[in-house]
Amino acid sequence: MEAPPLQRKLAAILAADVEGYSRLMHIDEERTLAMLTSHRTIVDALIESADGKIFGTAGDSVLAEFPSVVQAVNCAIAIQIAIARANVNIPVENRMTFRMGINVGDVMVKNGDIFGDGVNIAARLETLSDIGGICVTRGVRDHIRDRVEVIFEDMGEHSVKNIARPVRVFKVVFDESYHPILSAARQIDTPGTDITLVAENDPTEVAFWESIREDDDGTELRLYLERYPNGTFSDLAVARLDREPTPVDDPAVEVTFWESVRDSENVAMIRAYIEQYPEGKFLSLAKILVEQKAS
The missing domain is CATH 3.30.70.1230 (Nucleotide cyclase, GGDEF domain)
Incomplete structure (x- = not known):
């Protein structure tokens, strides 16, 4: 050849x-x-x-x-x-x-x-x-x-x-206030953690992930990877498939969910966390964020 x-x-x-x-x-x-x-x-x-x-x-x-x-x-x-x-x-x-x-x-x-x-x-x-x-x-x-x-x-x-x-x-x-020009065609502004270049997490994907977090045989995890091969939680899904089933009340899942929505401008995503974890460790902060974004 x-x-x-x-x-x-x-x-x-x-x-x-x-x-x-x-x-x-x-x-x-x-x-x-x-x-x-x-x-x-x-x-x-x-x-x-x-x-x-x-x-x-x-x-x-x-x-x-x-x-x-x-x-x-x-x-x-x-x-x-x-x-x-x-x-x-x-x-x-x-x-x-x-x-x-x-x-x-x-x-x-x-x-x-x-x-x-x-x-x-x-x-x-x-x-x-x-x-x-x-x-x-x-x-x-x-x-x-x-x-x-x-x-x-x-x-x-x-x-x-x-x-x-x-x-x-x-x-x-370099100074952290510096706004670098990344392309000759346009300047990219990075004012905060919710960088405009990065699309917000898809609420549908987050909801889908939350619906399968209790998967005990890997079937739904594989379905998630098929639907979202490059999704926010794809590495986590692969890791879980290689390990023993995750306990339903695993606090790591709540942390992962919270980290995926806390910086979002989409209030519905933060409300989804409140509904899913009515006694969650980030409940108070989530309610404050909802109030701030609604005002």
């Missing part, structure tokens, strides 16, 4: 990984999977809006390429700001944060995957960044100097695994 064509090109590569993912999974697998799904909804939407293309999404990692270095850096900043805002009401020990690295270099594309030193360097930079931070190479810094409203702190040269020469690394320092 003829080998698939190998394409080489110059690209801006963003690599991201969840900090402390194994620790979060050890503490509460279901809550962590639900939060990862929620955060990835934000991340994926911002990458798409910056004209980026996602290549790798294994576990808690993200790998994307961009046609512009400026768009890659602006997208990374937008993601870190949005995730920080999404974490505001979550206890510090349960927050899910990302480290990010960006490189510009020659990459190879084959069979729908991307690889090469350009990708490897971006992945190594991610491990050098602060929690919630971004690290870039000197090439990235030189490309966007004076074109993005950030400060670059020189971290010196670092020897990274499987790369022959040391890499000059810079930390990106």
Whole structure:
């Protein structure tokens, strides 16, 4: 058989990984999977809006390429700001944060995957960044100097695994009030956790999920995955299918439901929580939110 064509090109590569993912999974697998799904909804939407293309999404990692270095850096900043805002009401020990690295270099594309030193360097930079931070190479810094409203702190040269020469690394320092332009065609505003790029959770999907939470043989979970293969609770559904049946009164289900509706502008979704959990742990807050949104 003829080998698939190998394409080489110059690209801006963003690599991201969840900090402390194994620790979060050890503490509460279901809550962590639900939060990862929620955060990835934000991340994926911002990458798409910056004209980026996602290549790798294994576990808690993200790998994307961009046609512009400026768009890659602006997208990374937008993601870190949005995730920080999404974490505001979550206890510090349960927050899910990302480290990010960006490189510009020659990459190879084959069979729908991307690889090469350009990708490897971006992945190594991610491990050098602060929690919630971004690290870039000197090439990235030189490309966007004076074109993005950030400060670059020189971290010196670092020897990274499987790369022959040391890499000059810079930390990106940005203000949380900065509104990055993600696309040449439009500016994306990220004023709060209810990011306009991210569609609100479908009330029908939430209602469907709640109706099957007592599934004891996996039949309805599989039906949910068939109807919503990329749904808000798809990772959670897959995890449950791989485990023993979940108790009917499992508090993790209530937490997941609440986290899926608490930031919604749709009052009906918050009322759905009140009806489902008349003695729920978030009942008082839910009633306050309903009153605020109704006024």
